[in-house]
Amino acid sequence: MVDPLLVELSRLQFALTALYHFLFVPLTLGLSILLAMMETVYVMTRRTIWRDMTQFWGVLFGINFALGVATGITMEFQFGMNWAYYSHYVGDVFGAPLAIEGLMAFFLEATFVGLFFFGWDRLSPRAHMIVTWLMALGTNFSALWILVANGWMQNPVGAAFNLETMRMEVTDFVAVIFNPVAQAKFVHTVSAGYVCAATFVLGVSGWYMLRGRHIELAKRSFVIASAFGLASALSVIVLGDESGYALTDNQKMKLAAIEAMWETEAPPASFTAIGIPSRSDRKTHFAIHIPWVMGLIGTRSVDTPIPGIDELVQRAEARIRDGLIAYDALEKLKVDRDDGVARAAFKASSHDLGYALLLKQFVADPRQATEQNIKDAAWSTVPGVPWLFFGFRLMVLCGFVLLGVFAVSLWHTIREAEAPRWLFRMALLAMPLPWIAIEVGWFVAEFGRQPWIIEGVLPTFLATSELGIYNLLLTIAGFTLLYGVLAIIEVRLMLAAIRKGPEIAAVVEGLRPGRPAPRPAVAPAE
Template identity: 50%
Template sequence: MPLIDPTIVDLSRLQFALTALYHFIFVPLTLGMTILLAAMETTYVITGKQVYKDMTQFWGKLFGINFAIGVATGLTMEFEFGTNWSMFSHFVGDVFGTPLAIEGLMAFFMESTFIGLMFFGWDRLSRPAHLAVTYLVALASNLSALWILIANGFMQDPEGASFNPDTMRMQFNSFVQLVFSPDAQAKFVHTSIAGFVAGAMFIMGISAYYLLTNRHKEFAARSIRMAAVFGLISTLAVVTLGDALGRLDDLLQPTKIAAIEGLWHTTTSPSAPWLVAALPNDKTQSNSLEIGIPYVLTPLITHTFDKPIPGLIDLESAAGPHILNGIKAINALQQYGTTHDAASLATFQQYENDMGYGFLAQQNAPNQDLNAITPAEMPTVVQQTEQETIPNVFVTFWAFRIMMFLGFYFIGLFAFVAFFSLKNQLESHKFLLRLCVYSIPGPILASEFGWITAEAGRQPWSVYGWLPTFQAASSHNVGYMVFSLIGFALLYSLFIAAELYLMFKFARLGPQSHDHAAPVAGTGASPMFAKPGFAAKSWE
């Protein structure tokens, strides 16, 4: 395959990362708020208390704003696979497109339909019927995440497909293996519950603002209690399931785990430290600063006390035989494409599983021709390719730690808020309430850094072990890529501005049924006429 200009590849990666990170601002909130809305409405149906209906309708309004803008930011991403990643789409389109098509035809349409009934069916449906609709919205939102993460899981661990040398594409073999890929299932549960944390923090933070400004106190107290308990349980689940996902990565993607841990050399000692902080240097393949906790790394990663953990330097060297086999596979595949002889096909099938390493070596071959590599040049080509088999360690290491540190912070925050809320002492802890307000973006940031960990840690592969990222891009010119990148950045920034404006506007207004009964403290006016910002009442 002819190689794409590296600048085009970098711009394509940057554009997709930009659109994905923008879109993922909205996804966790959608996933989490649907579950909490269902819980609130369930309480309303069981108890008949009006405050729980108010909670469902008010938080549902903010959910609707987030959902609408999330849809707008997500639509373009699927088109990017065809426009900017045409080789990827050709290579794995039969497999990768299946879960995305199911997501659109089943989950997205289901979600969009029932959201309409949820918003406009309060006076047209019975309480149980409307509750069922809300649960269906929650189910559809999480089903949507399931199918998207099944597609992503295939990129991480390509289950359910095999390469067809006659079509030069991955052939879809098993729907069951694709859907029940361990990586896809673990990633789905981890990501969805991370969304629950985001929804809980969002509701808890806005409710804390109401308590700080002495508004909608009963509404806020019930909302914050439910969100804090739900958030604590969800955060504990995220940490536990994250450990399970890390164990899978240790088995399937050892380079990712080694990069996450900043581990350059293989360790066999049970006293090996887990690095709290470090400054990995990809050029020198060492850490210039290390702060660690001994006796933690081995049981954390391997769930044993004596199993060795391979380091990045040894993993580089271990890739050498795969690269040699991959070069043989690509050369045999090219010969088979010309002659269709049985001998070339047999040679290809012998080395087929290492084919991706042959693609990876192509950029280091003379004139990008693997057949042109002489015996004298082969060691240099292999060595250069070995160095490209590991991800950016600094980015992967710190993206993971930011996500993890935020997760443990959330556990503490939710625990304290839940404790004082259950004891009806929360209003006397204003510093804690302020922390809740300022922590609203935290779970979304943690999700963003989790995505960076997963995707940066998979490099240099777009499909792990089969298709390098630089082979997956489309052939565009730099001007087109720069123009589209700037256009997307501006458009998505407008979407975020619209989201923030609407969210702030309706959060300041508060639940409408309380507006006339609860004037803003110190003003005698309805909250709808309060000054913008947090000026309704001093927090001191």
């Protein structure tokens, strides 16, 4: 049996690196589109202020992009280092979109990032604008393949277990790409990145306005960020609703846990605005319900029920029993591959094999499991309800607050010649909100999938490598130290660039190969 501490440390290490990496990804996604929009205005109007804006925000984009690449590489090494059995069992499926992301999207993105920074004086304005748009598309396209891989972990379509190789293999790559969960996650994640970038631009512009610096750049940046952010925030809400609808079909237990819905309600189900869920007595205390809302979001109907946790646990127990038939047949086939009876039995129950593997947490051979083991395994399919319940509501609260910030900002900037100072303070204070919402949202998505590393196929506790506890503790400490240093570097570089303002673009321009270094503003004393 697997050491639970080994599993928890492996999960902790990947969670820390993933959450840290995801501090940079959303800002990169959104800033790339804003840069393309700003440069398009420059090409259309030929007003240099828009070129200055593109170059200034481009410097901040470049700093963030570099840190995102550096932290992303570490994550991919962990699949082989910490999750060796996972890589062996599903590498043929999971590795394909990752390889495409590296070979196509990342190279496309990195190539055009280089042209963006070094092509200002080598390309015509129109050609450089095209490069900027291609950079933005490459950046967003890169996210697509990562989310295709992650979406398959949430909803493993287009793949099947191969009896000859004893591994999962692709049977329909088109189904993997167009997985409804992956597509919903992609548009929702990208829209959240746009909100993040809009809030960042809004906050920095607000700071300039409060300090009375770079007023023309700040005013225009504030307006474009308000409009872009409002549209993005609305799309996040709409696409988040679509993600909820996808959960109803593919991850019913996650949806029930997010709602702390212990029992199946008569349709249409109500939405629990707030409450205190308790796993000990399987109730949600002091709950405030909004009638019909959850039924409409989750089923798009008024007559379809949403199953509660208790009902889903009973379904899991039935699937564990069916999976035991597949597990027994598989063990017989390991001895005699020509056993026709075992092959037929495995084919009939193979879709529930993963549920039988849940028993390995309680007994070495699932076929020796007791009734209590089966019941415990069924209840292990319930993730941490309070964490998901409150995490989801924190994410939604941040989203609606940001929607209000963008709406108020746009209202004042298009109606008033001089916006009130409190508006800029509000924009500055709102800057942490998108990162809070994004990190919490990612936690809800991944923690809500537990105990599965691949939904219904492979439990997380079976996917780890045979690493020692001390190896994991050492690497966690090393990553924490390294990422702490990188965080200090990132913050200092960003703050320095923001304090310097648009002049930082001129400094970068002078440091490009083949160009003279920028002259100091004041000649040094003789």
